């Protein structure tokens with residue numbers, strides 16, 4: 030029975046995305062095995078990750094020799110070289126890695142990765158581009174959309190809510206959104222309650238269906 034160590038994660042392709050994933054995993058307390066074919070990249074990360082090895086990840090045998098068949102999780106950060114990305118996911122699937130994450134650079138790339146055996150496909154550039162669009166064009170300070178049409182946003186309190194408690198302004202019944210939290214100046218965020226008084230300049234955390242959150246953030 031292979032030892033599927035829940036704490037250890039393989040990150041393949043230590044470019045901008047892969048190295049960011051690897052660094053965060055390390056901060057979260059996980060052991061990280063980094064794999065890259067570029068010796069300069071391996072050198073750069075050698076003393077920062079738990080283990081870093083130089084290998085061509087498109088080779089199932091090479092990955093097996095590195096013990097990847099014992100990994101509980103693998104993240105493929107190769108993006109530019111689509112062929113290498115797809116073959117790496119295929120190799121991980123052949124080794125029976127139970128939780129494969131892969132970065133896609135386009136919808137078509139992502140569809141191939143899903144068919145090849147990736148359990149989770151992420152589109153970091155498309156997702157960040159969409160978030161930035163929300164922030165550039167509206168009053169949203171931050172925006173996160175979940176894949177089921179539900180979003181959470183950080184936005185300036187609308188003028189009509191100022192000087193009233195949340196129950197008085199009745200934002201939920203009028204806009205179909207829920208105020209989750211509120212921040213005033215340098216204070217910490219506080220959970221929103223019915224009797225929370227909103228003041229001009231307050232920052233709100235708003236949740237709800239994406240379209241309603243967008244509409245709410247557009248009023249001033």
Ligand code: ADP
Pocket residue numbers: 041042043044045046047064065066067070084085086087106107108109110113
């Ligand atoms: P980013 O845009 O996140 O920087 P890149 O696609 O530019 O992503 O970087 C991917 C990394 O994956 C590079 O460091 C590259 O050396 C590595 N890589 C590409 N192909 C292979 C492969 N076959 N085996 C191992 N590493 C690879």
